[in-house]
Amino acid sequence: MRFLDWHDGRMRSCKAVAMCDHQVTLHESDARREWKLPYAAIEPPPAGAQPTASTAALPTPAAPSQPGQEDFRCGEKVSFEDRYMQTQIGTLVSINQRAATVETADGPGWRVPFRLLCHVVDI
Secondary structure, three states: OEEEEOOOOEEEEOEEEEEOOOEEEEEEOOOOEEEEEEHHHEEOOOOOOOOOOOOOOOOOOOOOOOOOHHHOOOOOEEEEEOOOOOEEEEEEEEEOOOEEEEEEOOOOOEEEEHHHOEEOOOO
16 A cells, blocks of 8 residues: 655555554554554555555454443442533442433433443542
8 A cells, every 4th residue: 555645745655554434554664653544545556456465454343342231230330421411420220121220419310321331430
């Protein structure tokens, strides 16, 4: 693969080491540097080129697992963001199949899906 270095205007050779949703991490072996660039900034190898060790397909990253019912227990401290993007901190009061009830200090209990909950660690 190649990409355009906007510092000096030269095309540089590289290999992809990681791929995310919006960007790719490239390793430039000549300068021993890594670059994080959007996909639009790279030039893929020609269509007829044979894949080499440096341009071989990367394994697909594993999807991050979402927390479920088994990851939480009643009495634990958790946090979540409400619909107004305010962080709420509270204690788990009850756990159901799809959501948990969280009791906060400033109001009634919230029914929150497990994917929105984060553990809070007291130090």
